[in-house]
Amino acid sequence: MKPRIALVVLSLVLSLLIGLTLRRGAGGAVTTGPARPLIGLSMDTLEVERWQHDRDLFVARAKELGADVLVVSANSDDTRQVRDCEALINNKISALVIIPHDGAAMAKGVSLAHEAHIPVLAYDRLILNCDLDLYLTFDNVHVGELQAGYLVDKLKGKKARIVRLLGSKTDNNAFLFKQGQDNILNPAIARGDIEIVHEDWCDGWRPENAKKVLNAAITKSGRNIDAVLCSADILAGGAIQVLLEEGLAGKVLVTGQDADLSSCQRIVEGTQSMTIYKPIKHLANTAAELAVKLARREVIVAKEELPNGRINVPAIFLSVQVVDKGTMESTVIADGFHSHESIYGK
Numbered sequence: 001m002k003p004r005i006a007l008v009v010l011s012l013v014l015s016l017l018i019g020l021t022l023r024r025g026a027g028g029a030v031t032t033g034p035a036r037p038l039i040g041l042s043m044d045t046l047e048v049e050r051w052q053h054d055r056d057l058f059v060a061r062a063k064e065l066g067a068d069v070l071v072v073s074a075n076s077d078d079t080r081q082v083r084d085c086e087a088l089i090n091n092k093i094s095a096l097v098i099i100p101h102d103g104a105a106m107a108k109g110v111s112l113a114h115e116a117h118i119p120v121l122a123y124d125r126l127i128l129n130c131d132l133d134l135y136l137t138f139d140n141v142h143v144g145e146l147q148a149g150y151l152v153d154k155l156k157g158k159k160a161r162i163v164r165l166l167g168s169k170t171d172n173n174a175f176l177f178k179q180g181q182d183n184i185l186n187p188a189i190a191r192g193d194i195e196i197v198h199e200d201w202c203d204g205w206r207p208e209n210a211k212k213v214l215n216a217a218i219t220k221s222g223r224n225i226d227a228v229l230c231s232a233d234i235l236a237g238g239a240i241q242v243l244l245e246e247g248l249a250g251k252v253l254v255t256g257q258d259a260d261l262s263s264c265q266r267i268v269e270g271t272q273s274m275t276i277y278k279p280i281k282h283l284a285n286t287a288a289e290l291a292v293k294l295a296r297r298e299v300i301v302a303k304e305e306l307p308n309g310r311i312n313v314p315a316i317f318l319s320v321q322v323v324d325k326g327t328m329e330s331t332v333i334a335d336g337f338h339s340h341e342s343i344y345g346k
């Protein structure tokens with residue numbers, strides 16, 4: 001990722017594309033868009049807990065900034081998500097924010113928006129092979145490094161046997177988490193410290209697929225495993241159900257990501273070892289601020305870029321934190337993401 005100077009060019013290109021005359025905003029900034037813009041938010045799903053937080057925070061921040069938001073969720077259906085984008089475009093939105101179910105399929109949503117001269121921000125998940133305007137996410141490779149690093153550290157001194165539950169192949173993030181995990185695991189495997197007894201992808205990030213993969217691993221390994229490296233909490237939930245049935249819960253290390261409430265509860269109970277806290281509030285607030293700027297055709301500065309198969313997309317990466325029993329208070333609770341009571345009970 002090479003540093004990138006600014007998105008000034010993007011903004012100018014947009015101004016030209018959209019053909020509006022430049023005018024001075026209240027703060028003296030050069031703007032061309034509507035004063036109270038309407039923003040479209042097209043979501044993959046609202047079934048996973050974290051995405052409900054994302055939606056609520058995004059809408060609240062956009063409102064504070066004087067914008068309205070239309071939210072639609074596609075229930076993990078690509079055809080429906082493209083139709084959702086069309087509907088938002090027809091509702092005269094000034095900027096489109098997409099959390100794609102399938103990063104390749106949603107290139108269509110981007111091209112439809114561009115035909116209507118609407119800029120697009122990809123939220124947390126990259127959209128591939130298209131002229132995406134902006135990408136906002138966490139450092140996803142680092143997420144994978146932290147997950148694997150946690151296990152390598154805790155399993156030091158024994159020849160450890162690990163099962164890997166990878167994410168959904170339709171989500172580019174799943175590959176980035178794997179890449180980060182590989183960065184840490186490969187040297188440990190080469191040293192003979194770690195053996196991967198089984199690994200597989202979990203379609204659609206579904207817990208039932210996590211269960212299937214772990215059941216296959218348990219059969220294959222004769223229940224002889226030390227850790228389950230889950231790429232996200234939603235998979236850890238499925239894996240821990242299997243471990244409970246097998247009498248292995250609490251004896252096998254389990255990773256996760258998202259600091260879902262149920263995962264935080266499992267961490268303090270001892271059936272899950274860690275999760276990654278991604279300050280969703282920061283992501284959602286920043287996304288809302290950027291979406292409003294895109295809608296008002298203001299200048300945006302993005303210091304990074306990420307190739308998506310077609311272009312180097314201007315990108316912004318936010319940082320993440322490891323959460324385990326020891327850091328629960330100082331991370332998710334201190335941040336107000338979950339209350340002490342909701343995690344520990346009364």
Ligand code: GAL
Binds near residue numbers: 048171173234258
């Ligand atoms: C990923 C996201 C993770 C997790 C997962 C399943 O794209 O980065 O935080 O939520 O989807 O929803």
